[in-house]
Amino acid sequence: MNLLVTGGAGFIGSNFVRFLRRERPDWKVVNLDKLTYAGNAESLPDARDFVHGDIADAKLVERVMRGVDAVVNLAAESHVDRSILGPGVFVETNVGGTQVLLDGARQAGVKRFVQVSTDEVYGSLGPTGKFNENSPLRPSSPYSASKAAADLLALSYAHTFGMDVVVTRCSNNYGPYQFPEKLIPLMIANALEGRRLPVYGDGLQIRDWIHVEDHCRALLAALEKSRAGEVYNVGSDNEWPNLRIVSRLLEILGKPAELIEHVKDRPGHDRRYAIDASKARAELGWAPRIDFSDGLVATVDWYVKNRGWWERVRTGEYRTYYERNYGAR
Numbered sequence: 471m472n473l474l475v476t477g478g479a480g481f482i483g484s485n486f487v488r489f490l491r492r493e494r495p496d497w498k499v500v501n502l503d504k505l506t507y508a509g510n511a512e513s514l515p516d517a518r519d520f521v522h523g524d525i526a527d528a529k530l531v532e533r534v535m536r537g538v539d540a541v542v543n544l545a546a547e548s549h550v551d552r553s554i555l556g557p558g559v560f561v562e563t564n565v566g567g568t569q570v571l572l573d574g575a576r577q578a579g580v581k582r583f584v585q586v587s588t589d590e591v592y593g594s595l596g597p598t599g600k601f602n603e604n605s606p607l608r609p610s611s612p613y614s615a616s617k618a619a620a621d622l623l624a625l626s627y628a629h630t631f632g633m634d635v636v637v638t639r640c641s642n643n644y645g646p647y648q649f650p651e652k653l654i655p656l657m658i659a660n661a662l663e664g665r666r667l668p669v670y671g672d673g674l675q676i677r678d679w680i681h682v683e684d685h686c687r688a689l690l691a692a693l694e695k696s697r698a699g700e701v702y703n704v705g706s707d708n709e710w711p712n713l714r715i716v717s718r719l720l721e722i723l724g725k726p727a728e729l730i731e732h733v734k735d736r737p738g739h740d741r742r743y744a745i746d747a748s749k750a751r752a753e754l755g756w757a758p759r760i761d762f763s764d765g766l767v768a769t770v771d772w773y774v775k776n777r778g779w780w781e782r783v784r785t786g787e788y789r790t791y792y793e794r795n796y797g798a799r
């Protein structure tokens with residue numbers, strides 16, 4: 471297998487490349503990544519088969535696609551708060567970049583294209599029910615709207631050109647190498663530095679958490695076992711209100727609850743996500759394996775042991791972002 475992974479210097483991508491090196495050691499895995507603020511050469515398992523570039527660069531994509539059997543597209547602008555501060559680049563990368571990749575894959579005769587998406591395309595739930603693959607798309611942030619657009623484009627290439635495209639929609643991931651602007655790593659890093667933990671609004675918003683390695687296993691199963699043109703939800707039935715997670719992190723770290731600070735809510739904040747992953751379980755023979763309490767302790771431990779990794783990214787551009795996002799709350 472000659473696989474192209476995009477976004478392999480990011481959180482899920484770098485975990486996925488590492489996972490493949492272990493699970494499919496004979497595969498050639500080329501990693502195309504622009505190394506934006508969220509991409510980190512230090513997250514890569516090694517520099518083997520790394521191409522530094524933009525998925526929206528058609529000439530580069532044409533060159534990289536030669537001889538590729540399958541694509542897993544993880545490259546994206548991925549943070550809701552940043553999409554509120556500046557939506558433009560979300561459209562350029564998530565929509566425009568995906569279209570360039572789809573064209574490149576089509577021209578090169580790539581056999582399978584996995585578009586990695588998110589449960590956020592479905593919008594927000596009330597207190598009950600879960601998203602399934604037939605739930606209407608009602609994205610509420612510029613991030614989720616750009617991901618929904620990319621999903622629809624990808625599926626249109628299956629419908630119109632007969633391309634073998636599969637879309638996966640996963641819930642919130644946690645684990646090692648996650649950029650410390652997302653909830654769990656941000657709260658761990660702030661607590662370790664004795665800073666305040668900024669909880670948006672009442673903190674009773676609910677997310678459905680899955681360990682990144684369980685997501686990686688689902689992506690491999692989607693690549694190898696899914697049906698063309700289908701959508702698969704991925705999640706591990708693990709709903710938590712944000713405030714409970716933040717309190718649990720403080721408990722694990724032995725830090726005082728007084729560090730928590732309720733700040734102004736995110737505009738348009740989705741109240742609850744919950745994923746019904748029964749289709750992936752039945753058709754892909756996939757099931758999550760990592761228990762949340764174990765996974766959370768291991769994740770905290772990783773951030774404690776790899777302080778250099780997150781301290782280095784919390785400089786320069788990060789500080790400017792932090793000031794813009796939290797300064798006004």
Ligand code: NAD
Nearest residue numbers: 477479480481482504505506508509524525545546548643
């Ligand atoms: P991330 O922000 O940590 O990593 C994204 C990577 O993409 C970075 O390495 C970045 O350099 C790269 N990238 C950005 N723009 C690029 C471009 N134009 N060309 C090439 N590379 C580019 O994101 P993540 O959390 O690892 O998410 C990966 C994918 O999974 C995204 O598509 C996201 O929508 C999806 N997803 C994430 C989650 C989650 O909880 N993190 C859940 C479901 C789906």
Ligand code: TYD
Nearest residue numbers: 550642651652653654656668669670675712
């Ligand atoms: P996040 O990790 O940004 O993921 P997403 O918005 O894609 O679900 O946020 C997870 C939840 O945590 C979300 O409800 C927003 C909330 N949150 C805070 O309360 N404070 C913060 O500083 C951050 C980054 C997120």
